[in-house]
Amino acid sequence: MDLSAINPLVLLASLMVAATPILLAAIGELVVEKAGVLNLGVEGMMITGAICGFAIAVETGSPFLGFICAAIGAALLSLIFAFLTQFLLSNQVATGLALTLFGLGLSSLLGQSYVGIKPPATDKLHLPVLSDLPVLGPVLFSHDLMVYVSLAIVAGVWALLKYTRLGLVLRAVGENHDAAHALGYKVIRIRIAAIAFGGACAGLGGAYLSLVRVPQWTEGMTAGAGWIALAIVVFASWKPWRVLLGAYLFGGVTVLQLNLQAAGMAIPVEYLSMSPYLITILVLVIMSSGKGRAALNAPAALGRVFHASS
Amino acid sequence: MIRLEKRPSPSKAWTYATPLLAVLLTMIAGGILFAILGKDPFESIRTIFWDPLFNAQFASYSRPQLLVKAGPLILIAIGLSLGFRAGIWNIGAEGQYIIGAICGAALGLALYPTESRLIFPAMVLAGALGGWAWAMIPAILKTHFRTNEILVSLLLVYVAEQLLASMALGLLRNPEGGGFPGSRNFRDYPAAANPELFEGTGMHWGVVAALIAVIFAYVLLSRHMLGFQIRVTGQSPRAARFSGVSPTRLILVCMGISGALAGMAGLFEVTGPAGQISIDFNVGYGFTAIIVAFLGRLHPIGILLAGLLMALTYIGGELAQLMLGLPAAAIQLFQGMLLFFLLAVDVLTNFRIRLAKREAA
Numbered sequence: 001m002d003l004s005a006i007n008p009l010v011l012l013a014s015l016m017v018a019a020t021p022i023l024l025a026a027i028g029e030l031v032v033e034k035a036g037v038l039n040l041g042v043e044g045m046m047i048t049g050a051i052c053g054f055a056i057a058v059e060t061g062s063p064f065l066g067f068i069c070a071a072i073g074a075a076l077l078s079l080i081f082a083f084l085t086q087f088l089l090s091n092q093v094a095t096g097l098a099l100t101l102f103g104l105g106l107s108s109l110l111g112q113s114y115v116g117i118k119p120p121a122t123d124k125l126h127l128p129v130l131s132d133l134p135v136l137g138p139v140l141f142s143h144d145l146m147v148y149v150s151l152a153i154v155a156g157v158w159a160l161l162k163y164t165r166l167g168l169v170l171r172a173v174g175e176n177h178d179a180a181h182a183l184g185y186k187v188i189r190i191r192i193a194a195i196a197f198g199g200a201c202a203g204l205g206g207a208y209l210s211l212v213r214v215p216q217w218t219e220g221m222t223a224g225a226g227w228i229a230l231a232i233v234v235f236a237s238w239k240p241w242r243v244l245l246g247a248y249l250f251g252g253v254t255v256l257q258l259n260l261q262a263a264g265m266a267i268p269v270e271y272l273s274m275s276p277y278l279i280t281i282l283v284l285v286i287m288s289s290g291k292g293r294a295a296l297n298a299p300a301a302l303g304r305v306f307h308a309s310s
Numbered sequence: 311m312i313r314l315e316k317r318p319s320p321s322k323a324w325t326y327a328t329p330l331l332a333v334l335l336t337m338i339a340g341g342i343l344f345a346i347l348g349k350d351p352f353e354s355i356r357t358i359f360w361d362p363l364f365n366a367q368f369a370s371y372s373r374p375q376l377l378v379k380a381g382p383l384i385l386i387a388i389g390l391s392l393g394f395r396a397g398i399w400n401i402g403a404e405g406q407y408i409i410g411a412i413c414g415a416a417l418g419l420a421l422y423p424t425e426s427r428l429i430f431p432a433m434v435l436a437g438a439l440g441g442w443a444w445a446m447i448p449a450i451l452k453t454h455f456r457t458n459e460i461l462v463s464l465l466l467v468y469v470a471e472q473l474l475a476s477m478a479l480g481l482l483r484n485p486e487g488g489g490f491p492g493s494r495n496f497r498d499y500p501a502a503a504n505p506e507l508f509e510g511t512g513m514h515w516g517v518v519a520a521l522i523a524v525i526f527a528y529v530l531l532s533r534h535m536l537g538f539q540i541r542v543t544g545q546s547p548r549a550a551r552f553s554g555v556s557p558t559r560l561i562l563v564c565m566g567i568s569g570a571l572a573g574m575a576g577l578f579e580v581t582g583p584a585g586q587i588s589i590d591f592n593v594g595y596g597f598t599a600i601i602v603a604f605l606g607r608l609h610p611i612g613i614l615l616a617g618l619l620m621a622l623t624y625i626g627g628e629l630a631q632l633m634l635g636l637p638a639a640a641i642q643l644f645q646g647m648l649l650f651f652l653l654a655v656d657v658l659t660n661f662r663i664r665l666a667k668r669e670a671a
Contacts, residue, residue, distance in 0.1 A: 040460065080650065089314070089661070090653040093399055093460065097600055098653060102646030108639035219639075224468045231461050270476035274469045281451075281462050289455035307316065 011255055016140075016147055017213060019251025021046070021205040021222075024150050025229035026236070026243045027157055028201025033233055034161060035194035036174035036301035040096025041081055043226025044103020045199050046206035049074035051107040053207025054119055054217045063122040067146065067207050074203025075196045077103060082195040086188045089305050100226070108219045115217060122146070122212050146208050151244070153201065158240035170194065174299035177306040187306050202226065224277065231280045235287050237297040246283075253279050314661040324659040329605055329612070332652040333619070339651070340644045349634050357633055358626030358641075372625050374512030378583050379624045381517035382407075382575040384617035386599035388523045389568030391608040392530075396543040398564045402448065402463030403572040404596025405470035406441035410573020411580040412477050413440025415587050418502035419482055419493060429501040434515070434577055441573015442566050444470065449565035453558045459565070467596070478589045493587035496580070504582035516578025520617070523571060527610040536563065572596060601649045620645065 025042050032039050052073030057066025081099045084090045122144045133141065161167040170190060172180045177187045209225065210217050228250060236242035257272040265272065337359075341351030362372035386403050393400050400406075414437030421429055448462035482493040496503045507513045531537035543550040543560055551557065575595065584591040602620050606613030627641030 084650065084654055088654050088657040090656060094604060094649075095653050097401060098646060098649040101597060101601070102643065102650060105639055105642030105644075105646045109637055109643050112637055112639065224465065227461060227464050231465070234458065234461070268476055268480065270472040270479075274472040277465045277468045281457075281465050284461060285451055285455045285457045288457040307314065 011259060013142070015248060015251045015255045016143055017251075018254045019247040020147050020150050021208045021213060022225055022229045022232060022250055023244060023247035024146075024153065024205035024208060025202040025226055026232040026247055027150070027154050027240065028198035028205075029229055029233050030236065030238060030240060030243055031157055031161075031170070031201075032194050032198035033302055034174045034238060034299055035170050035191050036177055036299050036304065036306075037085065037191050037195055038092045038096065038303040039078065039081055039099070039195060039198055040093060040230065041078070041099025041103065041226075042198075042202050042229050043222055043224070044100035044106075045074040045077055045202035046103075046209070046226045046229075047107040047220070047222045048077050048103045048110075049203025049206030050210040050221060051111040051114070051206075051217060052203065054210040055110065055114055057119050057207075057211055058114060058117055061120050063120055063211050066119070066211055067204060070203040070207030071200040072203070074206065075199040077106075078195050078199025078202070079192070081199075082192045085305075086191055086195075089307055092303050092305070104220060111217050111219065115219075117217065119211050119215050119217075122215075144212060146204070146212065150204075150208075154240050154244050161240065171299070174301055177301045177304070181306070181308055187308070191306075202229070205229070228276070228280050231284050235283050237287070238299065239297075249283075250276065250280065313664045314657065315664050316661055317659075320659045325607065328655045328659055329607060329616070329652065331655050331658075332605070332648060335651045335655070336644065336648040339647055343640065343643065343647075344636065347636070347640065349636055354630055354634060354636060357630045357636075358623060358644075361633075362622060362625045362629055368629060370510075372629065374506070374510055375625045376618060376621050377512035377517045378514070379621035380617040381514065381520045382579050382595045383599050383602050383620055384520040384614055385516065385523055385575040385578075386568075386572045386596060387602035387606065387613045387617060388520070388527045388610060389571035390599055391603045391606070391610070391613055392527065392540055393564035393568050394603055395531075395608050396540045396560055396564055397547065398561055399460045400445060400448065400463050400565050400568045401460055401600060402445070402465075402467045402596070403568065403599055404592060404594065405463070405467035406444045406569040406572035407576035407579075407596045408467075408470040408474050408592050409444040409576070410437040410441035410570075411576030411591070412474060412482070412587065413437055413573070414577030415493060415496075415580050416477075416482060418496065418499070418581070421502070422494065422499055425501045427501070430504070430515075430581075433502055433581065434519075434574060437577025438570040438574045441576065442570040444573070445565045445569020446562070449562050449569075452565075453561050459561075471592075474587070474592070475589050478587050482587050484586075491589055495586045496582075497585055502581060504578055514578065514582045516575060516582060519574060519578065521614075524610045524614050527613075531610065540564065572599075598645060601645055604649060604652055623648075 025046055029039065029042055049070035053066040053070030056069040057063045077099065081095055084095045085092050124142055124144050161171060169180070169185050173185060173187050173190050181187050206222060209221060214221060232243055232246040232250065235246040254276050257275050261269050261272050337355055341355055344354040345351045361368055362376070363369060386407065390400060390403055414433040417436040418429060418433045444466065445463070447466060448459040451457040451462055452459040478491045478493065484492060484494045504515050507515070531541065539550065539555045539560060542553060543555055580587055580591055598620060602613060602616045605620070606616035623641060623645060627638065630636040631638055
């Protein structure tokens with residue numbers, strides 16, 4: 001094993017790239033859950049976004065259009081979930097699972113003719129001065145636009161939830177939908193908007209996987225990223241900046257184990273590959289136990305069905 | 311303006327009718343999907359649902375396959391349904407299935423080439439134990455640390471898949487296999503094999519186990535205290551708590567049963583139809599079983615029928631792939647649609663649809 005082959009700077013730089021898909025999906029799901037809806041279909045929306053983005057980027061040659069269409073495609077898919085859970089009052093856990101199974105099937109059907117193609121490259125930004133800084137330049141300031149978009153979304157969600165009226169209404173709907181309804185807020189409309197936003201974010205995350213991170217299309221390529229995003233929301237105790245922390249920690253673990261694989265560590269590849277999942281479980285356990293447990297911070301109406309009696 | 315009015319109690323008639331309605335709607339939507347893909351919708355639906363059973367040319371091959379595919383689906387879905395009824399969401403049956411197969415197969419392979427009648431039963435037991443142990447991880451984390459069992463059980467599927475790859479390439483690899491991945495084939499080791507019991511029926515021990523599980527679950531739910539506790543907890547967790555149901559015990563029991571059944575299903579599959587431990591012997595039965603459980607309305611008899619229907623879509627899908635060039639993914643999508651429609655029409659069971667004039671909101 002040759003640990004000196006691992007360059008810490010490259011490691012840190014690729015950490016941000018590795019974390020971005022999960023960060024995007026997780027911040028979207030955070031908004032959904034803050035509105036009191038548990039959408040377990042993140043995995044299905046991510047992979048649908050991955051193929052939509054990939055297909056459009058290949059056909060048009062524009063990764064930018066790819067990302068836009070990925071967000072739209074996954075948001076449309078999430079509207080199925082919204083329709084079922086908000087209008088037909090179906091069980092959110094079961095419907096979320098259905099969304100994942102459906103999304104996996106849909107994506108492999110759409111992606112048949114895209115296996116083994118290289119997508120158009122997404123340009124890396126070159127910011128004047130910042131990108132040329134020693135150390136910080138390559139680590140923080142020479143990524144593609146989406147890395148910064150994801151950070152902007154986190155900041156935007158944080159500001160929206162904390163400082164705006166809309167954020168307050170959204171949280172009210174998530175904490176107590178009956179009270180919010182009595183105050184005259186449109187519970188269902190707000191929830192549908194939140195679900196669509198979550199879908200769009202998951203779609204962006206999926207497209208980031210297929211267009212930048214991998215970049216290639218393979219069936220089932222999200223490999224549990226959507227589920228890890230769900231776990232990160234719990235880890236973050238439903239707080240936007242902690243989502244960022246969780247996603248980057250997870251990105252770090254992923255990049256580190258990939259580097260250890262490449263460096264020829266004595267541990268078999270399979271055991272290194274399972275480490276991100278095991279660490280996610282471990283983190284979940286730590287966060288959900290003890291006095292300051294994360295669940296105390298969960299939106300009170302999370303997963304409950306809202307049916308206005310009048 | 312359409313308004314939903316909650317029924318005082320779920321409608322009996324719709325309880326039975328909704329699965330049929332969902333299947334019908336899926337066929338229509340599936341037909342449209344196949345038409346978009348450029349296939350004749352009527353021929354596609356006939357190839358999937360009719361030909362495997364009644365076409366003189368294919369039925370002799372397809373009919374036995376029905377039991378081969380339905381066996382594991384029913385066995386896993388029965389276990390899952392107990393937990394689902396009580397609001398305990400074990401969605402990692404795929405992982406428990408894999409671990410069960412690995413444990414049972416490892417025991418059999420360790421004893422190779424000993425001949426004894428006891429080997430196969432011992433392997434089944436090892437498989438059940440393996441699945442049970444894997445399901446105990448999310449169960450105990452749930453009861454001790456209140457960790458969400460949905461996420462943990464699902465994440466463990468990916469861990470199990472990596473473990474399977476490691477086993478197929480390492481510990482359990484056939485020493486006489488010339489370095490190819492995969493274990494010894496159980497067909498060459500009669501004491502540990504799970505062959506067809508009657509020629510040409512597709513009946514193997516896994517199918518027998520599935521039928522026993524159906525009867526067991528039926529009796530459990532309708533006649534036994536535990537079944538009563540499961541039903542009460544599902545309907546009202548608070549009422550269950552007051553009537554003395556221990557949630558901890560219920561989680562451990564439900565997760566344990568579903569894990570053990572999934573593990574057994576894995577063992578039956580790996581020693582029978584699959585034949586050996588290989589990197590990808592698992593084909594997602596653990597996930598499809600979730601659809602089966604819901605399609606069967608979490609009722610043992612319903613699950614039996616739903617398992618057969620879902621097996622039919624697998625076989626019909628393969629046939630349509632062969633005859634019409636329908637992509638394999640289309641069938642996966644078809645199964646996903648079925649669950650969507652099922653959840654959608656379920657609203658009719660619990661609500662009355664009223665047409666009302668728009669009121670001042």
